[in-house]
Amino acid sequence: MAKRANDLLQGTLDLIVLRALQSETRHGWGIQQRINQIAEDALSVNQGSLYPALLRLEKRGYIKSSWGRTENGRRAKYYELTKKGSEQMETELALWRQFSGAINLILKEV
Amino acid sequence: MKRLWIALRGIFSRSRVEADLEEEMQFHLDMETEANITKGMDPKEARRVAILKFGGAERMKEAYRDESGSRWFHDLTSDIRYGLRRMRNNPLFTAGLILIFALGLGATTTMFTFYYNLVVRAVPVESPQDLYVIRERNVELNYPDFSVSVPNFMDWRERTTSWEDMAALEIKNATAMPESPQGQSERFRAAYVSAGYFEMMGFQIKFGRTFTREEDIAEGPKVLLITESVWQSRFGGADTVLGETIRLENGVHSVIGVVPDSIRRIMEADIFIPLQKPYVDRGDHYLFVLGRLKQGVDPEFAESELRDLHQAIALEDPANEGWDVWIQDFGSYQYGDARQSSKILMGSVILLLLIVCLNVSILTLAQSLSRKQEFAVRKALGANRSRILQQLMVEGCLISLAGGIPGILICLQAVSFLKTLLPSTVVDYSDYAISAPIMLFFFVMIILSGVLSSLASFHFTSKMGAQGLVVSSNRSTDFQKSRVLRFLLIAEIAISLAVLVGAGLLIQSMVRLQNTPLYFDTEGITVASQRLPWSLYGTREARDQFYQEQTEAIRSWPGVEQAAWTNSLPFESIDTFNEVLSAPGSVVEQGEPVSARWRMVSQGYFDTMGIRFVSGRDFEAADGENLNQRVMIINRVLAERLWPGQDALGRTLSSHLGGSTYTIIGVVEPIRWRWDEGLEPAMFISLEQNPWWPTMRILIKGKDPELNFSRELMSLVKQTDNRLLYWYFRDVESIVEGSQRGYRLAMVVMVAFGGIALLLSLAGIFAIVSFSVRQRYREIGIRLSLGSSPEGITKLFLVDVLKWSGVGLAFGLLGAYAIGHWQASILYETQPFEWPLYFGVTLLLFLASSIAAGIPALKASQMDPSRVLRVD
Structure with a gap:
């Protein structure tokens, strides 16, 4: 059971990260800022799970990384959504909508 | 693929990956700090907050490593x-x-x-799995594994369908004659092989060609193939070797090909000559036949096809009556x-x-x-x-x-x-x-x-x-409580006992082998081989004269007590048998088949070998002059078998040996010829009368410290005829010893194993007891100070360990019995269960264990309680 819950959490985090990368390529800190910004700090992603998640997604081929420069010329590792990644995101998004919609319905009815 | 790459990169360039990660972390921290500064914190505070927020960097790295594999x-x-x-x-x-x-x-x-x-x-x-040895056998005559006759081989090859091909070979000694009167003869191991042999075995020849089916006919062209070593030693490795000649006893052969030496390792031969046999003598069995099964043919089917054919041939030719065919895969047969x-x-x-x-x-x-x-x-x-x-x-x-x-x-x-x-x-x-x-x-x-x-x-x-x-x-968790340790001890003792008994059975086999009486003398008998080519010595008189003269010259050497000839010695691989066709007044006439080992020997053979006469006389030089009466000496076993309770002297017997009828002039005591049989019937014919066996062995009894018999023999034959030579210098003792090698090898190995097993199990017991003593120092101290006797302390440790060793020994006896059965095929005159041996080995292991356990236990009892209590 613990494992399943963990999977769900990881899956959610992965979806969030993919979504954060949909509009543009970002570095790790940028992704974190973006998530915090959208969620208005209601949901905070910590580094301890973010970086392993990035590696996991890269291994699955959903994102790819490369070293680049920031606006003020610092070296940083940028992450970019791949084609496979954006397809995956669409699938998961649809699943999530279906799932959360169902949960909402149940919560409303009961 | 990418995942694998990342995992591999994770391992092999871990430092790079980690450096990347660190740089990324550093960047993250810097950005966080900057953001904090923008929020109005002073730089120091901004940094501190950033680091706090970041959390444990090591933990994060671990999580990252988990992810990266x-x-x-x-x-x-x-x-x-x-x-x-x-x-x-x-x-x-x-x-x-x-x-x-x-x-x-x-x-x-x-x-x-x-x-x-x-x-x-x-x-x-x-494809060795398709290669089979095809042998004949005759159950009635007690020949379980026999060579094949030429007509049978030819018929099998022509009249069966299961075989891709068959080849026959006969390995003989051949002498290459010197080209000039001053030259030296050279002896070769010659393989006479049927056409298609090389192709069937899958041997690649080095250069030249092999011979064809058309060449492999009686009186066919005299050609041969030589091995690389002969090519090097005789022709200096010259390219022009093809067409060169070697003069063998039966004529001049020209070289048509060179084969690699690796072939020698399978069939020990230096030269390969076409078999060229005529289709005659179905009753004369001497070929070694190999066959390659067609793809997908069931070997059992192939065997039954051969058997059916064999029975069919028996109807046409009575020489096959009583004979049968069997096959075995080449690897198993050979090794x-x-x-x-x-x-x-x-x-x-x-x-x-x-x-x-x-x-x-x-x-x-x-x-x-x-x-x-x-x-x-x-x-x-x-x-x-x-x-x-x-x-x-x-x-x-x-x-x-x-x-x-x-x-x-x-x-x-x-x-x-x-x-x-x-x-x-x-x-x-x-x-x-x-x-x-x-x-x-x-x-x-x-x-x-x-x-x-x-x-x-x-x-x-x-x-x-x-x-x-x-x-x-600090509490003791010792042997008493550790079930694992107990299990390990039981298992070790049990297996050790089994291995020791296995070694004991082989030692016993070896002892029985050494003590098996041979009934002939082995000490101080030198052996050498001599081959008289028919082309040089073509008549009985010439051959007989040669053998007689050699014997006489050798007997005159100092230290020589006796000298004689035989065609094969006991325990040698060459073994010859023949069937008794008729023997008036004997059980053969009542239809009982009798076969016997036979040897061709000269006058003085029985004396040289120390074989006693029961009755009658030895062969004599004069027998050679009197060919009208062929004489034979038989052993007591054959005499009793043929004419139970009657005198065999003067009776007659006939067999395939030259097709003659022999008169029995002597009966000798039987001797042992092989380890795996008892005293079997044997008959001896006279070399003086029948000197046709190609390779004979000279036996010289006696010793002279000054005389090197092999050198003397070489110079003797050089004086007599420089085209001849002696080789295969051995002594009877080493031939007998050589036949025990298989047993000895197994024994040496098992004894070494048994020794190691014994040593290890003793070390194990010693370790267990010393360890549990160390664990229970405090307890010992208390016991001693409360008045426990030293004997009581010793017992405390001994009883327990020995009890469990006893359990191990009981299991070990079962294991030993299993090992004994498993070894049965390599034991000599030894049963898998020999109770004195089992008892002795068990006792030995038990006593040794007691000592191994006793030493530390005794030490424990002699400790000073006040010192012991201070430990910890």
Whole structure:
């Protein structure tokens, strides 16, 4: 059971990260800022799970990384959504909508 | 693919990946700090908050490593570092374990080298699994394995459908005549082979050609193929060798091809000559026939097809009556006995390796009992089962790896020693080098034994609760309570007993073999071979004269007591049998088939061999003049078989031997010809009358320290006829000894195994008792100060260990019985169950265990209680 819950959490985090990368390529800190910004700090992603998640997604081929420069010329590792990644995101998004919609319905009815 | 790449990168360029990660982290921290500064914090505070928010960098790295798959590698290196440190800290203990592993791994790899070369490695011919030896047999005459006659071979080849091809060969000695009167003769091993032999075996010739079916006919062209070594030694490796000639006894042969020496390793021959036999003499069995099965044909079907054909031929030709055909795959036929022994020894060495693992388990477990606290702390700090297992396995493998180095040295030594004990019947086509598959086996064994010997410690540690252990770390967890330790002891004692009994059975076999009476003299008889070519000595008179003159000259040498000729000695591979066709007044006339071993011997043979006459006389030179009466000497067994209770002298007997009727002029005592039979019937015909056997052996009894018989023989024959030569200088003793080699090899190996097993189990018992004494110091102290007698203390430790050793011995007896049965095929006159041996070995092991357990137990009882109590 613990494992399943963990999977769900990881899956959610992965979806969030993919979504954060949909509009543009970002570095790790940028992704974190973006998530915090959208969620208005209601949901905070910590580094301890973010970086392993990035590696996991890269291994699955959903994102790819490369070293680049920031606006003020610092070296940083940028992450970019791949084609496979954006397809995956669409699938998961649809699943999530279906799932959360169902949960909402149940919560409303009961 | 990408995942694999990342994992690989994770391992091999871990430093780069980690450097990347660190840079990324640094960047993250800097950005966070900057953001904090923008929020209005001072730089120092901004940095602090950023670091706080970031959390444990190491924990994050661990999580990252888990994700990248390089975690185990990181753990492994730290386990190895830790294991090495532990080994350094206990140098004596470590050295002991390394030595034990070295013995076990060395012995296992040695046996595997033989097993691999004799059993696993295919015979070096093309698709050996389809290659079969086709033999004849005659149950009535008690010939279970007999050669094939030429017409039978030809008929089989022509009239069956299951076989791709068949080839026949006959290996003989051949003499190459000198080209000039001053020249030297040269002796060759010649293989007379039928056409298609090389193709069927899949041998590639070096250059030239092989001979065709058209050439392989009686009176066909005189051609031959030579091996590379003959090409080098006789023709200096010249390219122009094709068309060169070698003068053999039956004519001048021209070289048509050169074959690689590797072929020699299978069929020991220097030159290959077409068989060229006419289709005659179905009753004359002398060919070695090989056949290659067609793809997908069931060997049983092929065998039954041959049998049916054989029966059909018997209707046309009575020479086949009573004869049958059987087949066996080439590898098993050629190396059968050696394979059997090496399989049994391989099984035994696996048991030995098991003892080694058990022993190391016992020793390390005793050690890990003292590491309880270490494991408790590890557990308390969150190490899970698999993490501890990994650590213990790494420690085990480090030691087994360290043992592997001296182990392979032991193996190299043992292989070169045991090679010298290999029976001469095993055609040595291998150099028994440590090849790649053997190395692979060696490494697998290293890892396997390392892992296996760490399992007991793991079982022990995994059962303890972290908390319980920290608290009760000083209480004894000794032999009494450790079920694992008890199990290990029982298993080790049991297997050791089984191995020791196995060794004992082989020693007993060897002793019985040595004590088996031969009924002939072996000491001080020199042997040499002589081959008289028909082309040079074509008449009975010429041959008889040669043999007589040689004998007379040799008998005049100083120190020579007697000299005589025979065509084959006991325990030699050449063995000749014949059927008694008729013998008036005997059981043969009532239809009972009788066959007997026969030998062609000269006057003085029985005297030379120390064989006593029961009645009658020896052959005489005069017999050679009187060919109207062919004479024969038979042994007592044949006499009693043919004419029970009657005198055999003066009676007559006829057989295929020259097709004559022989008059019996003497009866001699029987002798032993082979180890695997009793005293069997034998008949002897006179060399004086029938000097037609091509290669004869001269026997010289006596010794002269000044005289080198082989050199004297060479110069004698050179004076008589420089085209002849003597070779195969042996003595009867070494021929007999050579026939015991198979038994001796098995015995030497098993005795070594038994010795190691005994030593290890004693070391194990000693370790267990010393360890439990150390664990119970405090208890001993209390007992002693409360007035317990020293004997009581000794008993305290002894009784328990000996009780469990007893259980081990009981299981061991069962195991020994199983080993005995398994070894039965290589035992000589020894039953799998010999109760005195079982009893003796059990007693020996029990007494030795008592001593091994007694020493530390006695020491414990002599301790000073006040000192003991201060320990801890």
